[in-house]
Structure formats: C-alpha cells, structure tokens
Amino acid sequence: MLTNVEYTRLMEILLRQDQYIILLHQNADPDAIGSAIALKELLKSQGKNIMIGTETLNNLSKNLISSLGDFIVTSPTDHKNLIILDTSTPVQLGVFESMIGKAEVVISIDHHETFETNKFKGTKYTYFINKERTSTAEIIFDIMLKMKDEGLIDKENTNCDKIIRAILTGIVTDTGHMRFSDVNTLKTLIHIFKRGYHISDVDELLRVEDDISKKIAILKAHQRMKLYSVSDFIVATSNVSSCEALAAKSILSTGADVAFVGADNGSEVRISGRAKKSVIDRGVNLAKIMSQVAPVIGGEGGGHKGAAGANGKSNMEEGLKKCVELFVQDLGGQGNGESLEYTEEAEIQDCWGT
Numbered sequence: 638m639l640t641n642v643e644y645t646r647l648m649e650i651l652l653r654q655d656q657y658i659i660l661l662h663q664n665a666d667p668d669a670i671g672s673a674i675a676l677k678e679l680l681k682s683q684g685k686n687i688m689i690g691t692e693t694l695n696n697l698s699k700n701l702i703s704s705l706g707d708f709i710v711t712s713p714t715d716h717k718n719l720i721i722l723d724t725s726t727p728v729q730l731g732v733f734e735s736m737i738g739k740a741e742v743v744i745s746i747d748h749h750e751t752f753e754t755n756k757f758k759g760t761k762y763t764y765f766i767n768k769e770r771t772s773t774a775e776i777i778f779d780i781m782l783k784m785k786d787e788g789l790i791d792k793e794n795t796n797c798d799k800i801i802r803a804i805l806t807g808i809v810t811d812t813g814h815m816r817f818s819d820v821n822t823l824k825t826l827i828h829i830f831k832r833g834y835h836i837s838d839v840d841e842l843l844r845v846e847d848d849i850s851k852k853i854a855i856l857k858a859h860q861r862m863k864l865y866s867v868s869d870f871i872v873a874t875s876n877v878s879s880c881e882a883l884a885a886k887s888i889l890s891t892g893a894d895v896a897f898v899g900a901d902n903g904s905e906v907r908i909s910g911r912a913k914k915s916v917i918d919r920g921v922n923l924a925k926i927m928s929q930v931a932p933v934i935g936g937e938g939g940g941h942k943g944a945a946g947a948n949g950k951s952n953m954e955e956g957l958k959k960c961v962e963l964f965v966q967d968l969g970g971q972g973n974g975e976s977l978e979y980t981e982e983a984e985i986q987d988c989w990g991t
C-alpha cells in the first residue's frame with residue numbers, strides 16, 4: 638500500500654505542473670481508461686490542463702469513453718509533462734514511447750509488478766507503484782480521498798459522478814467482475830457503494846447499443862416464433878432475413894430450451910440452432926442435427942453440441958421442420974427408443990396459465 642506520506646508526496650508532485658498528458662498502454666483497457674478519465678477530472682478541478690493519449694483502445698474502453706463523454710489522442714504531442722498509468726514497461730506505450738526522451742517530468746502510477754525503473758534513473762522520473770492493489774483505478778480513488786481530506790475537492794467544480802463511474806468500471810473489469818478482488822478492493826467499493834453506485838452501473842457503461850437492424854431481426858424472430866412442447870422442453874423455430882444466430886441466442890434467453898432460426902435472403906438459406914445445457918445433458922447434439930438438415934436445404938452443416946448451423950440454397954421452411962423432427966428423434970433416442978410425442982403450441986401461455 639502507498640503510505641499517507643507517499644500520497645502526500647504524489648499529490649504534491651502532481652499539482653506542481655499545469656499541463657499533463659496522461660499516457661496509457663496500447664490496447665488500453667477500462668482500468669487504464671477509467672483511471673485516466675478519473676485522474677484527468679481530479680486534476681482539471683485543480684485548474685490543470687489534461688489530455689489522454691493511447692495508441693489503441695479495446696472495445697470495452699471505446700464504449701466507456703463514449704458513455705462518459707471523453708476523448709483521447711492517438712499520436713504523440715509536444716507535451717513535456719507525462720503521467721503514465723497502468724503501464725509496466727515503456728514499450729507498451731507504442732508510438733507514445735518516443736515522448737519519454739523529450740519529457741521533463743514523468744510520473745508513473747501503476748499496480749503492475751515491473752516498470753523498468755532501472756532504465757530511467759534520473760530526477761525527472763517518479764514512480765508510484767502499488768502492486769498490492771487489484772487495479773490502478775483504486776490508486777486513483779485513494780488520491781481522490783486524499784484530495785478530499787485536504788479540502789481540495791470543490792463539489793461545484795468537480796465531476797464526481799464521472800470520476801466514480803470511471804473508477805468503478807476500472808475496478809470491476811480488472812478484478813474480472815470481483816473474482817480477483819481482495820480486502821482492499823472491497824474497502825474501496827464500500828466507499829463507492831455508500832455514494833449510491835452499484836456494479837450494474839458498469840454494465841451500462843460498457844454496453845454497446847445494438848444497431849437497429851439487429852434489434853429488428855431479434856424482435857421479428859420473436860414475433861414469428863412457432864413453439865413446440867417436446868418432453869419437458871420448449872422448442873422454438875423462427876425466421877429472419879439476417880442475424881439468425883443472434884436471434885436464436887436471444888430466443889434462448891427469452892425462455893426456450895432450443896431455438897432454430899432460419900434466414901433466407903433469396904439466394905442463400907442459413908439455419909442456426911442453439912440449445913441450453915439441460916438439453917445437451919440429455920444427449921442432444923445440434924451439430925449432428927445440422928449435418929442431417931443440410932441436405933434438405935441443399936448445403937452443409939455442423940458446429941458444436943449446443944450451437945450449430947447449416948448453410949444451403951433453398952427450402953428454409955422444410956429445413957426448420959426437419960430440425961424439430963430430428964431434435965425429437967435425438968431426444969427420444971436417448972430413452973428407451975420410443976418416439977416422443979410433440980405438439981405445436983397454439984399460443985404462448987404466460988406463467989399464470991392465462
């Protein structure tokens with residue numbers, strides 16, 4: 638842990654310069670981006686001018702940046718004061734590594750094992766490495782608490798909501814949704830939860846809105862669904878013009894145990910099948926079903942037991958019917974050889990039976 642003395646020294650050093658660029662490792666993850674956004678806001682509240690630079694971002698980080706409404710630069714600038722976050726070796730800075738040579742101040746804040754401290758001996762380098770912390774975001778949160786204790790945070794001038802959301806996202810992602818969290822992570826989270834935040838806030842910040850065609854495909858797949866009761870499973874079939882795999886997956890999350898969704902664009906027919914684990918556990922193999930359906934649509938099929946597909950040319954409706962028949966056979970074949978009865982449900986009944 639950084640001691641109180643170290644935090645005081647870190648604060649003192651950070652507040653010395655008026656302009657910084659915060660640099661992050663390539664393919665910056667939400668801990669790097671969240672930490673950078675939070676530190677940027679904290680320093681901005683002290684009248685500092687701050688930019689964030691990273692060569693590339695991962696997809697989650699792109700979502701985080703657009704959700705929090707921030708921006709980054711992707712090529713070196715002429716800044717002389719650098720803050721390097723969440724980066725254990727300068728090489729990881731990619732194109733920004735070249736800025737280190739010309740820099741006058743380099744401050745590294747990180748929770749990784751090794752920053753190559755020996756490579757940069759000299760007065761311009763200052764390291765605050767706390768490898769016991771599960772994320773860099775927690776270190777930034779400690780800086781925030783320290784600033785608050787010292788009366789530096791003026792709520793009017795500080796976007797505390799943005800800072801906390803950024804930090805919470807870094808913590809949650811770097812701990813693998815808390816799997817690698819420890820006592821100190823939880824202590825930080827207690828502070829954050831007491832302010833009314835929750836882990837589900839992070840999911841919202843990282844989620845990408847599906848584009849309109851995906852939404853329509855999924856909704857139409859639900860609208861056109863046919864349902865069958867087979868043994869104690871619900872089998873659904875449907876059709877869309879595209880996004881059939883996504884639609885099948887979505888139908889499973891709505892409640893079906895097995896879904897077969899066809900797509901026919903006039904020149905090509907595709908069928909995608911998805912099954913829940915409870916179905917696979919009964920010996921059903923969708924890859925086998927898809928390879929047997931393939932001749933009906935004039936193509937080939939395969940995949941995995943729980944997720945499989947077939948591509949062909951025509952006869953989507955017949956293909957979907959065949960999928961259900963083969964599923965019934967496959968399920969029946971696991972029992973005493975009797976063929977199972979199946980009925981098409983005329984209406985979807987809700988759980989109250991009305």
Ligand SMILES: [Mn+2]
Nearest residue numbers: 668723773811
């Ligand atoms: Mn990290």
